[in-house]
Amino acid sequence: MGVTSTAPLLQVNHLKKYFKTPRGTLHAVDDVTFTLEAGRTLGVVGESGCGKSTMGRAILRLLEPTGGEVRFAGEDVSKLSPAQMRAMRTKMQMIFQDPFSSLDPRKSVGQTIAEPIRLHRLIRGKQERQARVLELMETVGLSERLVNAYPHELDGGRRQRIGIARALAVNPKFIVCDEPVSALDVSIQAQILNLMKDLQEKIGLTYLFITHDLSVVNHFSDDIMVMYLGRLVEKAPSEDLFSHPTHPYTKALLSAIPIPKLHRETKRILLKGEITSPIDPPNACRFANRCPHATDQCRQQEPPLRERAPGHFVACFNQ
Amino acid sequence: MSDQKRHGSLALDIQGLVVEFHTLDGVVHAVNGLDLSIEQGTTLGLVGETGAGKTTTALSVLRLLAQPAGRIRAGSIRLDGEDLLAKSEQEMGKIRGKQVSMIFQDPMTSLNPVMTVERQIAEVIAHHTRLPERQAVEQARQMLETVGIPGERGSEYPHQFSGGMKQRVVIAMALACSPQLLIADEPTTALDVTIQAQVLEMMKQLRQTYQMSMLMITHDLGIVAETCDRVAVIYAGRIVEYGTLEDIFEHTLHPYTRGLFDSLPNLEDRTARLKPIPGLMPDPANLPEGCAFCTRCAYATDQCAQHRPERFYRTQEHYAECHRCRQICFEKGGSAVWE
Amino acid sequence: MAVQAAAKPASRDARRHNSQMYDAMRRLAQNKTAVLGFIIILIMILLAVFADVLFNYEQTVIKQNYAEMCQGPSLAYPFGTDELGRDILARVIHGTRVSLSIGFAATIMASFLGGAIGAVSGFYGRRVDMIISRVMDMLMAIPGTLLAIAIVAALETSMRNLILALTISSIPKFARITRGAVMTVKDCEHIEAARAIGARNGTIIIHHVLPNCLAPILVELTISVSFAILTISGLSFLGLGVQAPRPEWGAMLASSRTYIRDYSYMTFFPGLAIMLTILAFNLLGDGLRDALDPRLK
Numbered sequence: 001m002g003v004t005s006t007a008p009l010l011q012v013n014h015l016k017k018y019f020k021t022p023r024g025t026l027h028a029v030d031d032v033t034f035t036l037e038a039g040r041t042l043g044v045v046g047e048s049g050c051g052k053s054t055m056g057r058a059i060l061r062l063l064e065p066t067g068g069e070v071r072f073a074g075e076d077v078s079k080l081s082p083a084q085m086r087a088m089r090t091k092m093q094m095i096f097q098d099p100f101s102s103l104d105p106r107k108s109v110g111q112t113i114a115e116p117i118r119l120h121r122l123i124r125g126k127q128e129r130q131a132r133v134l135e136l137m138e139t140v141g142l143s144e145r146l147v148n149a150y151p152h153e154l155d156g157g158r159r160q161r162i163g164i165a166r167a168l169a170v171n172p173k174f175i176v177c178d179e180p181v182s183a184l185d186v187s188i189q190a191q192i193l194n195l196m197k198d199l200q201e202k203i204g205l206t207y208l209f210i211t212h213d214l215s216v217v218n219h220f221s222d223d224i225m226v227m228y229l230g231r232l233v234e235k236a237p238s239e240d241l242f243s244h245p246t247h248p249y250t251k252a253l254l255s256a257i258p259i260p261k262l263h264r265e266t267k268r269i270l271l272k273g274e275i276t277s278p279i280d281p282p283n284a285c286r287f288a289n290r291c292p293h294a295t296d297q298c299r300q301q302e303p304p305l306r307e308r309a310p311g312h313f314v315a316c317f318n319q
Numbered sequence: 320m321s322d323q324k325r326h327g328s329l330a331l332d333i334q335g336l337v338v339e340f341h342t343l344d345g346v347v348h349a350v351n352g353l354d355l356s357i358e359q360g361t362t363l364g365l366v367g368e369t370g371a372g373k374t375t376t377a378l379s380v381l382r383l384l385a386q387p388a389g390r391i392r393a394g395s396i397r398l399d400g401e402d403l404l405a406k407s408e409q410e411m412g413k414i415r416g417k418q419v420s421m422i423f424q425d426p427m428t429s430l431n432p433v434m435t436v437e438r439q440i441a442e443v444i445a446h447h448t449r450l451p452e453r454q455a456v457e458q459a460r461q462m463l464e465t466v467g468i469p470g471e472r473g474s475e476y477p478h479q480f481s482g483g484m485k486q487r488v489v490i491a492m493a494l495a496c497s498p499q500l501l502i503a504d505e506p507t508t509a510l511d512v513t514i515q516a517q518v519l520e521m522m523k524q525l526r527q528t529y530q531m532s533m534l535m536i537t538h539d540l541g542i543v544a545e546t547c548d549r550v551a552v553i554y555a556g557r558i559v560e561y562g563t564l565e566d567i568f569e570h571t572l573h574p575y576t577r578g579l580f581d582s583l584p585n586l587e588d589r590t591a592r593l594k595p596i597p598g599l600m601p602d603p604a605n606l607p608e609g610c611a612f613c614t615r616c617a618y619a620t621d622q623c624a625q626h627r628p629e630r631f632y633r634t635q636e637h638y639a640e641c642h643r644c645r646q647i648c649f650e651k652g653g654s655a656v657w658e
Numbered sequence: 659m660a661v662q663a664a665a666k667p668a669s670r671d672a673r674r675h676n677s678q679m680y681d682a683m684r685r686l687a688q689n690k691t692a693v694l695g696f697i698i699i700l701i702m703i704l705l706a707v708f709a710d711v712l713f714n715y716e717q718t719v720i721k722q723n724y725a726e727m728c729q730g731p732s733l734a735y736p737f738g739t740d741e742l743g744r745d746i747l748a749r750v751i752h753g754t755r756v757s758l759s760i761g762f763a764a765t766i767m768a769s770f771l772g773g774a775i776g777a778v779s780g781f782y783g784r785r786v787d788m789i790i791s792r793v794m795d796m797l798m799a800i801p802g803t804l805l806a807i808a809i810v811a812a813l814e815t816s817m818r819n820l821i822l823a824l825t826i827s828s829i830p831k832f833a834r835i836t837r838g839a840v841m842t843v844k845d846c847e848h849i850e851a852a853r854a855i856g857a858r859n860g861t862i863i864i865h866h867v868l869p870n871c872l873a874p875i876l877v878e879l880t881i882s883v884s885f886a887i888l889t890i891s892g893l894s895f896l897g898l899g900v901q902a903p904r905p906e907w908g909a910m911l912a913s914s915r916t917y918i919r920d921y922s923y924m925t926f927f928p929g930l931a932i933m934l935t936i937l938a939f940n941l942l943g944d945g946l947r948d949a950l951d952p953r954l955k
Contacts, residue, residue, distance in 0.1 A: 047511035048482075062850055089856035102847035105678055106869045116855035150677055155599055156369075166855065185368040185538065190582035190595030197592075212511065219584030219593070238589060256516035258541025260583060262568050270520060271513050275481070343685065 007074065008035035009174060009206050010059070015068035017051070017058045024280040028054040030230040031068070033305070036223075038173070041200065041207040043221030043238065045214060045253070049278065051230040052210045053097075056176040059208070060092055061085055072174065090120055093172035097179035099159035103151040109162055110147040113137065116169040136165040141195060157188035164195065174206045182213060193220060214257050218242055223311075226250050229278045229286040232305060236312040246314045249287045285316070293318050329397070330500050330532035331357040331380065331419075336394035338375050338384065338556075347603045349375040351556040352394070357500070357549075362526065362533040364547035364564075366540065366579070370600055372556040373536045377502045380534075381421055382411050399499060417447040420493035424505040426485035429492075430477040437463065437473030440492045447496045462491040467521060483514035490522065497529055504536045519546060540579060544568065549636075552576045555601055555611035562637030572631070572639035575612050610642065618643045679872070685949040692945020698938035706755040713748035720744070720903040728921055737927045740910070741917060746924065749905035750931050756906050757935065760817065761886040764824035769879055771825070772832025773868070779833065780840030781863055791837070794830040802827040803889050810898045820899060824886045835878050839871035846870075873950035877943055884939035891932050907932050 017029040029051040036042045044052045058065040061077060070077040072092060080088055096102035103112055113133045116122075123129045134144055140161040151159055160180060167175055180196070181189040193216065199205055211217050217224055218238055225235040226247065234247040245251045252269040273290040276282070285303050288294040297317050305315045338350035350372045357363045367373050378384050380396055382403065396403045398419060406414065423429045431439055440459035444450060450458065460470035466487040477485055486506060493501060506522070507515040523546060526533055535546055543550055543564070550567040552560040552575065560573040571577050578596035585591050598615040601607055607614065613623040622642050631644040676684075686692055705712070713719055723743035731738045737746035779790040797805070809823035843849065844867055852862050891908030893899030900906035902913070907928040914924035 047513065057850075060854060062853055086856040086858075089854065094851070094854040096847045096851055098847055102851050104848045104852070104866050104870070108677075115852070115857075119856055119861070152678060153676075157599070163851070166851070170855065186579060186582045187368065187596035188599075190593035191597075193584075194593055194595060214512065215584045215586055218586060218589050219591075242586070242589075252513055256512040257586070258515075258519075258539060258545050259586065260540035260544050260568070260580065262544055262564060268516055268520075270517055343688070 009038040009073060010036040010208070011069075011071040012036075012059060013069045013071070015055065015058060015070060016066045017054050017063060018066045021279060026279050027230045027281055028278065029058060029065075030281075032227075032230075032232045033068075034225060034232065034235060036174075036206060036208065038206050039200070039204050040223065041209050041221045043217035043224040044208065044210045044227060045212065045217050045224060046227035047212060047253075049229070050227040051278075052227050053178050055227070056094070056178050056208060056210050060089075060094055060176055062094070087120075090116075090122075090170040091173050093167035093170065093175045095160075095163050095167050095175055095177045095180045098183055099156045099163060100151075100183070102163055103159055105151055108148050108150055109137070109142070109154075112151075112162055113165045113169055116166060120170055122170065132169075136169055139168065139199070140165045141191075155188070156184050157191055160184065160192050161195070164192075164199070168199070168203075171203075172205070174208070176208045176210070178210045179212065180209075181216060182211060189216070196220075214254060226253065229276060229281065231286055231302075231315065232313075233287065233315045234313065235305075236309075240309070240312055244309075244312075246308060246312070247287075247316050248291050248293055248318075252290075328359055329356050330359045330361075330399060331355070331534065332395075332397040332400075333376070333380070334395045334397075336376065336379060336396065337392040338372070338379055339390050339392050340385070340388045341390065342388060342604075345604045348606055349389075349556055349603055350379070351606070353553070353556060353558055355551055355558060357532045357534060359499075359532055360530055361548040362535055362546055364543040364550045365534060365536045365553055366538065366543055366550060367553035368538060368600060370603065371553045372603075373553055374504055375556075376553070377421060377504050377534065377536055380419065380502065381415055382406075382408075383415075413447070416443050416493075416498070417496045418498055419500040419502065420496075420498040421502040421504065422486075422489055422493050422506045424508050426482060426489045426509065427477070429489050430485060432477055435474050435476055436480070436488045440473075440488070440495050443492055443495045459491075459495065462495050463488070465494070465525070466491045467517075481514075483510055483518060486510060486518055487521070490518075490525070494525060494529065494531075498531065500532045500534065501526070502534045502536070505538070506535075507542065508537075508539075515542075522546070540583065552579070555603065555606060557611065557640065559612065559641070560639040562634075566634065566637035570633065570637065572633055572637070572644050573612075573641050574616050574618055574643070576639075578615075610640070616643075682873075682949045686945055689945040689948060691941045692949070695938040695941030695943075695945065698934060699942060702754050702758060702935060702938070705751050706758050709752045709755045712751060713745065715752065718745050718748045719752045719905055728917070728924075730921070731923055738921070738923045740914060740924055741921075746910075746927050749910060750907070750927055753905045753907045753910065753928065753931065754935075756900055756904065757887045757890055760821055760824065760890050761883045764821045764886045765828060765879060765882045767821070767825045768828035768882065769832050769875060772829040773836045773875060775829065776833035776836025776838075777840050777863055777868060777871075780837035781844055781859070781867060783841075787837070790833070794833050797826075797830040798834070800827075802885070803892055806889055806893060807896070807898055810893060815898055815901060817900070820890065820893065824889060827889075828882050828886065831882065832875065832878060835874050836871055839874050840867055843867050843870045877947045877950065880939050880943035880946060884936045884943070887935055887939075888932070 013033050015029055015032045019026040019028055032055060044055065046052045054063060057063040059070050065078055072088070077088060110133050113136055114129055117129055117132060123132055134147065137144060137147065142158060142161050142165065146154070151162065181192050184192060200207065209217065209221055221238050223235065224238050224241045226233050226249065228249050234241065234250045241250065242254065245254050252271050255267070255269045271290045276286045276289050283302055284300060285294070285298040288298040291298065295318065303315045303317045305313050308314050333353060333355040336350050336353040340347040340349055353372070353376060355376070365373050365376065375384070379391055380403065384391070391404060398414070403414070430436070437456050437459040440462055441452065441455035444455040444458050445452065460473045463473050464470050468484060468487055477488070480488065503522070507518050510518060519542065537543060547564055549563050550561070551558045552567070552573065554575050560567065560576045567576060571580065581594035582596060584593060596615050601611055601614065607624065609625045610619070610623045610628050613619040616623065620643070628640045628642045630638040630640055632638045721744070725743060726739050727741055727743035729735055729739045735745050735747065737750060740746055775790055779787045805827040806823040809826060810819055813819040849862060849866055852866050890899050890906065894906045894908030895912045897912065900909055902909060910928040911925055918925050
């Protein structure tokens, strides 16, 4: 695709997604800007309702963005015609959260994995297509004899493998992973995370990894961005973010992770105050209501995203 | 292990519990000879994966198994020395909510959407105390204050509360009659981490003020580390390892427990590769003859596949059901080192 | 191979792989009353198909035979004969052919049309849904039988118009049921997943949405056939449906009601036929509903 190693694979500029509700305009994703280089993983964390899933879908145009642009390998995705967009989907794929509802219950494993190949006419012959399906199944660690099985006969881990195989079927460069392991048990979760890591190394995939689980994102991502009520509040390399969290929200979030170790030393920051409504939010820092360090400035202006250290961006006046 | 003397100090004592579900596809063996006891005033963490029998165990205590499919085949459940399985349905109605309460995972489904929250709490109080309505509502508001919700919000409906607040309401309802035992089934799984931290903190404080015993059902070892005194690890309907928090976290015996720890991403060493447990939990309709974990265990031998393991006691309290533990422990002297 | 090895085989994999529909049919087969309903329907279909083999239409069914009129049930005429000396058994059996063919034809047409309208309405939502739903509401406000009477009266009584009338009066029900089911299914992640792999709306509706809406439509289909049969009988009873001498249960009831005091068997057998048919379809419909209910899984 002519992507040089220096140019980012994905550039998101001032992306906005608003929803009209009876009570006003819901700012689900508000002015988010970031870049993602090929072969890397960007983790997106935040609590429910922070807009992380909406952002992933707006990037893939599963939801039409309200504003901003998404450049994939230099091409503005938001300006593509429906037909061009369908072709683009062979390069950008998605893995879904719920392995139970993300598979069509009436399609067998083989049918589900073959569908993208059929739709994009990647392989014409029936036998060749079947061979490709089996190859994909092997890649994701599904045994060949499950090709005629139906999703309801399989456990969550295997279903998620089907979802991964379906995404890989079109040889994508970039995959949005929307909470791919949060519905799974820990032992299965580790299997899937390892699989996704191996695939990244083998095929050179680029991931946008959306999750609410901070220990998973730390393990999996090169960089992490933290979202709060539609806003990007902090973005930094994973190590940096965990060792030097800067935004007060990030600090609270990190301190709240229950750690499976005895005698933890770190003090927990318990947040107080009401969560600001994302419907017609005021022109102020959206975290100000719960922030222990909020000043008048925070309640009157939205803090811009600034680079505090190389590669470490924060949207906070007080840091 | 079930000498009469111990009953006095035990809030809950389950011995040899066997629960089956009779479905169209055959008999599902959900719980298979489970022993569990909680000392007065302590918290026991029941840890395991989906389908291990955690919730079934909890529902058996309340005698709320799905009917007619769910059947308690054998065993005894004693609450404060009293045999719950011998109680009539009417007697159970007096025990539920009064002596033992349960908090469910999803706060939305545990609340009635067309009733104000204070009325819902008052209903529980009125059912068990015969207080007049006004006083019950008054007490309900006090309960809301205890869980950190302003009393005047009691006149609102569940949909006006956020997820964390709803779970607080559910907790207030569960604690309304100061039960001796609180069963919390994944109480914070549906909540965000920052809200989860608040709710867990509050539950810890309430447990102390009310001097309750608690059964904390969870899959999250982090939550166990923060809230529990003792831990029972459940696998395919049996307790495979039991001990104090320290026993489980620092002297892990059972390979399954070890596997659970290894599956978790390490916050300190982010690049370390995860070590998942291979395979799946056995189908509860078709359990293996020997150790239920043997098909996934790296240390399994022929003996493991054929015979159900005996308990191996590392200390008086800390045990694991594993053939290989004994051997490996003796070899390494004292604590099991799995490598 | 760096990728994690596949999980070890669990016992359930050894089983044949069954689709959900297959499992539902297996559950249906275990439901005794539904099976009874199914057997009755099957017998009726066989009788309808082989009606000509059993009784000659020209000779036995419509030919008047005054020598044999008003005979009670006997070995020669198990159901007796009517006021024109025709074998009631033969007429009831040939009536099955009329009722079932009109009932099935109307219902199947209504399910296709109503299903398509409902699918479009539910899938696209917004204005399309608004307009379609209001039109369906208007149709629904008129009682189905009344609507059928109006249509048949306005056009003329013929088999074709009867089917048309029943189809139109059944469309709103199918549209509404399909719309509801589509609206639930279209929010599932697997629909979004289909879009993410680049499927067009048409493909999504036909391959992913409708197959998952089959359960409620199938239940409605059985219930609707029984409604159609009942309506045909009702219309014929009123003289607006199937015309004499063609045998139809409702028409037979109408013509024999004058003799109900003296020759009650004349009304009894066609009545029994109607009742059995409706009962059978409803039993099957109830059984289907239970078998397809995902909560029982």
